[in-house]
Structures are given as C-alpha cells and as structure tokens.
Amino acid sequence: xxxxxxxxxxxxxxxMLSRAQxxxxxxxxxxxxxxxxxxxxCANGELDAKFIKVESEHSAMTACVGASATGVxxxxxxxxxxxxxxxxxxxxxxxxxxxxxxxxINRAMAPPWTIWTEQTDSLSQRDxxxxxIYCQNNQEVLDSVIQAYKVAEQVKLPAMVILAAxxxxxxxxxxxxxxxxxxxxxxxxxxxxxxxxxDDPHAFGGLTGPDGYFELRYIIQKAIEDAIPKxxxxxxEFGKLFGRSYGLVETxxxxxxxxxxxxxxxxxxxxxxxxxxxxxxxKKVGLLRIRVFRxxxxxxxxSLLSAxxxxxxxxxxxxFGASGIFYQEVKAACYNEKNKPPIFGVITGLGxxxxxxxxxxxxxxxxxxxxxxxxxxxxxxxRV
Amino acid sequence: MKLSIPxxxxxxxxxxxxxxxxxxxxxxxxxxxxxxxxxMTFPACCWSVIDGPFPHSAxxxxxxxxxxxxxxxxxxxxxxxxxAQGKDVNVVAWAGDGGTYDIGIQALSxxxxxxxxxxxxxxxxxxxxxxxVQRSGSTPYLSWTTTTPVKHPKQRPKKDIVSIxxxxxxxxxxxxxxxxxxxxxxxxxxxxxxxxTRFLLVFSPCPPGWRANPxxxxxxxxxxxxxxxxxxxxxxxxxxxxxxxxxxxxxPVSEYLKLQGRFRHLSEDDVAVIQENTNKDWEILMxxxxxxx
Ligand SMILES: Cc1ncc(C[n+]2csc(CCOP(=O)(O)OP(=O)(O)O)c2C)c(N)n1
Ligand SMILES: [Mg+2]
Numbered sequence: 005x006x007x008x009x010x011x012x013x014x015x016x017x018x019x020m021l022s023r024a025q026x027x028x029x030x031x032x033x034x035x036x037x038x039x040x041x042x043x044x045x046c047a048n049g050e051l052d053a054k055f056i057k058v059e060s061e062h063s064a065m066t067a068c069v070g071a072s073a074t075g076v077x078x079x080x081x082x083x084x085x086x087x088x089x090x091x092x093x094x095x096x097x098x099x100x101x102x103x104x105x106x107x108x109i110n111r112a113m114a115p116p117w118t119i120w121t122e123q124t125d126s127l128s129q130r131d132x133x134x135x136x137i138y139c140q141n142n143q144e145v146l147d148s149v150i151q152a153y154k155v156a157e158q159v160k161l162p163a164m165v166i167l168a169a170x171x172x173x174x175x176x177x178x179x180x181x182x183x184x185x186x187x188x189x190x191x192x193x194x195x196x197x198x199x200x201x202x203d204d205p206h207a208f209g210g211l212t213g214p215d216g217y218f219e220l221r222y223i224i225q226k227a228i229e230d231a232i233p234k235x236x237x238x239x240x241e242f243g244k245l246f247g248r249s250y251g252l253v254e255t256x257x258x259x260x261x262x263x264x265x266x267x268x269x270x271x272x273x274x275x276x277x278x279x280x281x282x283x284x285x286x287k288k289v290g291l292l293r294i295r296v297f298r299x300x301x302x303x304x305x306x307s308l309l310s311a312x313x314x315x316x317x318x319x320x321x322x323x324f325g326a327s328g329i330f331y332q333e334v335k336a337a338c339y340n341e342k343n344k345p346p347i348f349g350v351i352t353g354l355g356x357x358x359x360x361x362x363x364x365x366x367x368x369x370x371x372x373x374x375x376x377x378x379x380x381x382x383x384x385x386x387r388v
Numbered sequence: 389m390k391l392s393i394p395x396x397x398x399x400x401x402x403x404x405x406x407x408x409x410x411x412x413x414x415x416x417x418x419x420x421x422x423x424x425x426x427x428m429t430f431p432a433c434c435w436s437v438i439d440g441p442f443p444h445s446a447x448x449x450x451x452x453x454x455x456x457x458x459x460x461x462x463x464x465x466x467x468x469x470x471x472a473q474g475k476d477v478n479v480v481a482w483a484g485d486g487g488t489y490d491i492g493i494q495a496l497s498x499x500x501x502x503x504x505x506x507x508x509x510x511x512x513x514x515x516x517x518x519x520x521v522q523r524s525g526s527t528p529y530l531s532w533t534t535t536t537p538v539k540h541p542k543q544r545p546k547k548d549i550v551s552i553x554x555x556x557x558x559x560x561x562x563x564x565x566x567x568x569x570x571x572x573x574x575x576x577x578x579x580x581x582x583x584x585t586r587f588l589l590v591f592s593p594c595p596p597g598w599r600a601n602p603x604x605x606x607x608x609x610x611x612x613x614x615x616x617x618x619x620x621x622x623x624x625x626x627x628x629x630x631x632x633x634x635x636x637x638x639x640p641v642s643e644y645l646k647l648q649g650r651f652r653h654l655s656e657d658d659v660a661v662i663q664e665n666t667n668k669d670w671e672i673l674m675x676x677x678x679x680x681x
Contacts, residue, residue: 025472028465054468059498063461066454066495070429070465073452076472078465092455100452200450200466202425202477207445209453211437 005181011172012037014142014179015081015107015165018149020051021187022105024079028056028067030086033119034169035109038081053079061086065093065104072102073208075196077153081107083169084125085114091129094162098133098224100209103156103163103194105149106134110269110320111169112355120356121169123269123321127297127329133224135163135231136297140273142167142177143248144295150182151242151250154191155234159227169356171270182246190245228299235296252301254293255308257283261290264308264345265368266334267318268294271352271359275318278364289368294330302337309334310343316371318364318384320353327351327380346377352384359385392570394420403446405438408602410592410609411511412438413566415447415482418509418590421576424449426478427470429463431492432456433484434518434594435511457491459483460499463506471505478580481508485526486516489547496587500556503584510587513594514546521597525549528617529665530658531650532599538653545665550623553587557626561587564620567609571620571632591618599649611644616670621677629676641666 009017015038019027027046029039045051054071058064061082068078082090087108097104112122126136137152139145145167152163167173200208212220236251243249256276258264265275272293282289292308294301309315317335319328326332331349338344348371353359367384398419405412411434419426429452430436436453439446454462459481467479483492488510499506515533516522523533525547536542553561560582564572572590579586593609595602612618613633620633641663645651654662 026465026468028461028468054472056464056468056504057502058461058464059494059501062458063464063495063498066458066461067465067468070452070454070462071469071472072465074466074469074473076469078469093458096455200427200452200469202427202450205424205445205448205450207439207442207447207451207453210439210442210445210451212442216442 014145016041025076026071084111256291258290489525
C-alpha cells in the first residue's frame with residue numbers, strides 16, 4: 005500500500021510498525037507531528053504502547069533508557085535543543101547498552117532562535133556511541149526506523165534516525181507502507197539478555213573503578229564495529245523482503261568517475277541531479293552518499309576514494325574551530341592510505357539556507373579549478 | 389507476639405555507608421516494607437556508592453543507576469516497561485535531597501503531575517554529602533556546609549518540599565524518620581498498596597556531614613521530631629493532612645542543634661530565631677492538619 009506522508013509521519017509509522025512498546029517524548033518544532041500521530045495511534049489502539057508525556061527531553065530519554073532496560077522496545081523523537089538537553093542521557097543509553105531508537109529532525113542550534121535545518125545538532129552527539137543514520141527521503145526514514153531496531157537490538161546500542169527539518173519533516177512524499185506481517189517477520193519481538201528483573205536481581209551501572217571501566221569501553225567499541233557489517237546485512241535482508249535495499253553508503257554513477265561528490269541526507273539527493281547535469285556535459289563525476297555516519301564506514305570511503313582524482317565533501321554543519329564534520333571524517337579515514345585524492349571541504353546551507361542543484365554544480369566547477377587544497381573550508385553561499 | 393516490623397532482612401551485608409549513616413538504616417527499613425518484588429533506581433547520591441562497587445550490590449533487589457536529575461523519569465520509564473509486559477512490580481526511585489529538592493525536582497514534578505505509578509523516596513540528609521557536604525535546597529537555615537562557611541552560613545530556610553509535593557495532589561505523601569521505624573514501615577507499606585505517585589521523605593542524619601557523633605544518629609532523628617523541626621505527617625490527595633506522631637512534651641530546638649557541629653557557630657539569638665521559625669512553621673502545619681495542640 006502507498007501513502008502520501010510527511011517525513012515526520014514516516015518516523016511515527018516506523019515506530020508503529022516496529023511495535024514500539026514504550027514511547028516517551030516532548031514536543032519541539034519541527035518534530036511535533038511525530039509524537040502527535042503516535043499519541044493518536046496509542047489512543048485509538050492502533051499501537052499498543054505506553055506513551056509517557058514527559059516534561060522534558062531529558063526525562064524522555066531517561067524514561068526510554070529505564071524502559072528499555074526492562075526489555076521493551078522504546079521510541080522517542082526530538083530535534084536540536086531537545087537533543088542537546090538529552091546529551092548526558094545519550095551517553096547513559098550507550099553505557100547501559102539500551103537499544104533505544106530515536107528520530108532526530110536536523111535543526112540548527114540557537115541562538116539566534118531558528119527552526120530550519122542543519123546537521124550540527126546530531127553531529128555534536130557523534131562521540132556518544134549512538135549509531136546515526138542520515139536519510140534522504142521519507143521512504144528511507146520509515147525503512148530505517150525498522151532496520152535501526154534490528155541492528156540496535158543485535159549490538160545493544162541505541163540508534164538515531166535523522167532527517168532534515170522541513171525538507172523532509174514537513175514534505176509529503178509517496179511512501180510504500182511495509183505490511184505489518186512482513187515487518188513482524190523481519191523484526192521479531194525484542195529479547196534482552198540482561199534486564200531488570202525482580203526474579204534475578206542485579207545492579208546496573210554501579211561504581212566501577214579503573215580496573216573495569218576501560219574494558220567496558222573496549223566492548224562498546226567492538227559492538228559498534230560489529231554494527232558495520234550488520235547495517236549491510238540488515239539492509240540487504242530488508243531489500244529481499246520489501247524490495248528496497250540499503251547499505252552503509254549509497255553510490256551513484258561512480259563506475260568511471262574521476263571525481264566524487266560526498267555528502268549526506270537531502271543535500272546528497274540534490275547532488276544526484278547535479279551529477280546528471282554534469283554527466284551530460286561530459287564530466288566524470290559520481291556521488292558518494294554517507295548514510296550511516298556512526299559507525300563510520302571508513303573502509304568503504306577509503307576504497308572508493310583510492311580510485312579517484314578529487315573528492316569534494318559538502319557539509320551542512322560545522323565544527324567551529326575546525327571544519328565541516330563529514331569532511332573531517334572522510335579526510336581522517338584516508339590519511340594513512342597510499343592512494344588518496346585531494347579532499348576539498350565545502351560548508352553550505354547552514355541554518356536551512358537552500359542548497360540547490362545549481363549550488364552543487366557551482367561547487368563542482370569551483371573545485372575543478374583548484375590544483376590543491378588551500379583551506380579546510382570552502383564557504384559556499386555565505387554573504388560576507 | 390506480632391512484630392510490626394517484618395523480620396526478613398532484604399538488604400545484605402557489606403554496604404559502604406559511614407558509621408551511623410541514617411540513609412543506610414532508611415534503606416534497610418524501606419526494603420522490609422516494600423518486599424522483594426521491588427525494583428529501584430538511584431540517581432547520583434551517597435547511595436550510588438553505599439550500594440557497593442560493581443559487581444557487588446547490597447540492596448538485593450534489581451537496581452538501575454541513573455543520572456543525578458532523573459530518578460523520577462527513570463522510574464516512570466521502568467514502570468512503563470513492566471506495564472507493557474503486564475508485570476506488576478513496585479518501582480522505587482531512591483534519591484537524596486539534592487536529587488529531589490534541587491536538580492531532580494523537574495523530573496519529580498513531571499512524574500507527580502502525571503501521577504505515574506511510582507514510589508519516590510527521598511532520604512534527606514540536608515546537603516550534598518556524596519560530593520563533600522555542600523549546601524542543598526534542603527539545608528536548614530544558618531547551617532554550616534562546605535559551600536556555606538561559618539562566616540556566611542546558609543541564609544535561606546529549608547525548602548518546603550512537602551507542600552510542593554502536596555500541591556501536586558498526589559494520592560499519598562508522608563514524612564518518616566529512622567528513629568521511628570514502626571511509623572516509617574507503616575507508611576511505606578501503605579504507600580506500596582496505593583496506585584499513583586507516592587512521595588516519602590525520610591529524615592536521615594549524616595554524622596560526618598552534620599559534624600555529629602555517629603552514635604547520636606537515632607538521638608538526632610528523634611530530637612528532630614520531638615523539637616518539631618521535622619514533623620511526622622501524612623498527606624492524602626494533597627488535601628488531607630494528618631499528624632502521625634503527636635509530641636506530648638516538646639523540646640527546645642537548642643537540644644537538637646547543640647549536638648551538631650554544623651550549628652556550633654550559632655549565637656543565642658540565632659537559636660532563638662530558629663526556635664521562632666520552628667514555632668511558626670508548626671502553626672502553619674496545624675492549620676493544615678486542622679488540629680489545635
Ligand atoms: C549532573 C550532575 N551534576 C553533579 C553531579 C555530582 N554529584 C553527584 S552526587 C551529588 C550530590 C548528591 O546529593 P544528595 O542528592 O543530597 O545525595 P547525598 O549525596 O547527600 O546522599 C552531586 C552534586 C552529578 N553526578 N551529576
Ligand atoms: Mg543529601
């Protein structure tokens with residue numbers, strides 16, 4: 005069945021089809037429709053979940069972590085300020101190994117108050133241990149929620165499904181709705197090995213000294229590394245059942261490519277039409293869309309970049325004092341490689357400034373004129 | 389003979405509390421009342437250390453440690469998790485005064501306003517003890533702490549958390565004291581059988597933090613009640629206030645204050661002001677209780 009839905013509702017349907025059992029959430033523009041629809045689903049019995057209408061995002065995440073530790077599937081959604089408020093608890097979810105799944109609508113951070121899209125909110129959480137999936141359309145948002153539960157529950161780490169404010173959150177697109185029966189087959193009920201259980205009392209998260217803590221961090225790193233093949237396997241299995249396959253990255257017209265445009269989310273999908281245009285003009289340019297940002301698909305990036313002459317990373321985010329964040333990651337992945345191209349970093353579209361096909365063509369043409377990387381940031385579209 | 393205090397000891401040996409710790413006693417009694425079908429969550433507080441280092445745990449019921457400001461919301465989540473699985477479990481948030489009066493008050497207020505089906509226990513030792521005796525919203529007027537030195541002791545009264553919680557119209561709230569275990573256990577058992585948010589405030593002396601002799605823990609807890617510094621009450625639905633311990637011969641607050649180093653710097657005038665404040669607060673309480681004494 006097909007439905008025309010906004011990106012926010014794609015998150016809600018994803019949670020519903022995954023049979024989330026406890027939801028705790030707090031409203032923030034541009035996320036509100038996610039939880040409004042979930043409230044309705046819970047109220048009319050479509051979804052058999054306990055919805056805790058908490059008084060803050062901090063409480064939303066702590067409630068999800070607590071519920072998850074009892075062995076139920078949990079869901080929340082937020083954006084920007086709400087995500088930042090959760091920060092301490094994001095670390096808690098990882099340390100407690102609770103596979104919470106959360107939607108995050110990428111919105112720029114205040115001040116000044118703003119509600120438009122930028123990725124700095126979620127990327128500021130990159131070192132927490134949350135898996136991060138950047139989506140390019142509403143179908144991918146819905147499908148990624150279902151896959152996120154599957155991977156998260158296998159590696160016992162939480163996952164964030166991320167979409168751009170308004171560009172997806174409030175844009176209606178046709179979405180193929182997976183059938184519940186098939187989703188149930190793909191995603192069986194959640195079984196937690198160690199959980200809060202009065203019949204088997206244990207303490208979770210008690211004081212641990214230098215003797216034990218180090219190993220726990222090592223184990224978390226191993227778990228998130230395990231998630232790298234899992235995202236591929238789960239994306240493929242999803243494809244077999246539903247006809248839409250997913251992986252860590254997506255490539256477009258790379259076979260004979262001499263240059264690669266690297267980006268994420270909706271900027272990457274806009275880049276596809278820029279590439280079509282440039283290909284028509286005889287340019288040998290392809291696209292690498294990074295879908296899963298944590299765990300970082302370093303091997304994929306390295307091997308794809310080993311065969312090209314120039315790479316251009318387009319970031320809709322910034323790490324002040326350094327550069328674009330995807331740019332840093334791509335550059336870092338390639339540093340020790342023998343064959344690596346010069347990597348150019350472009351920052352554009354901050355605070356929701358439009359990034360169109362023409363902008364990406366301009367970026368490409370500008371970079372083609374450069375022999376070497378002069379600076380870690382090429383600013384595109386800033387009026388100074 | 390029928391014992392009013394359950395004999396079974398759920399709390400185990402080997403906890404890490406200091407000598408004379410009121411909070412350790414509070415836990416021992418609380419577990420007797422709640423029984424084994426109980427799950428606890430602790431925010432950062434002395435009890436996150438007292439319970440023992442990983443993998444040891446003294447409480448012998450499942451315990452989920454959580455961040456400092458999130459005892460109530462974590463408990464709400466745990467309760468929802470059990471509800472979703474059709475399991476009936478007592479979910480208890482167990483927090484210090486800092487985690488209750490101050491940093492955790494938002495999550496607590498949220499849970500209480502929703503009337504989430506949890507028991508929230510605050511063991512009140514009137515300062516941030518775990519981090520070395522800093523003032524909290526519960527620290528009494530003129531008390532010394534490491535952030536309210538004797539040259540500038542605390543200038544504000546202890547926050548009236550009982551009225552704050554009563555204003556949420558929760559089904560049940562009570563104050564208790566480790567010096568009155570029967571009263572405490574009766575209230576905790578009663579709380580256990582009520583649905584909705586239940587708030588229990590346990591007066592728990594801290595000898596190192598109060599600069600008091602560890603052997604005086606019970607004496608201090610008793611004197612706090614006998615001087616009316618810490619009345620033992622119950623409030624149902626935020627409206628029906630009851631005094632559960634009537635004090636026949638009221639003692640002067642000086643008897644309570646003089647056993648504690650945190651009040652050693654007080655002048656006679658200071659003590660007189662504290663006495664006066666205590667009398668006024670008692671009158672306000674009596675208005676709510678609807679009794680004249
Ligand atoms: C967000 C945050 N801020 C500060 C701390 C440090 N901290 C841990 S326990 C504590 C004081 C706890 O006081 P209280 O709640 O009264 O419990 P007690 O230690 O007295 O038992 C503080 C400030 C923390 N863990 N988390
Ligand atoms: Mg305290």
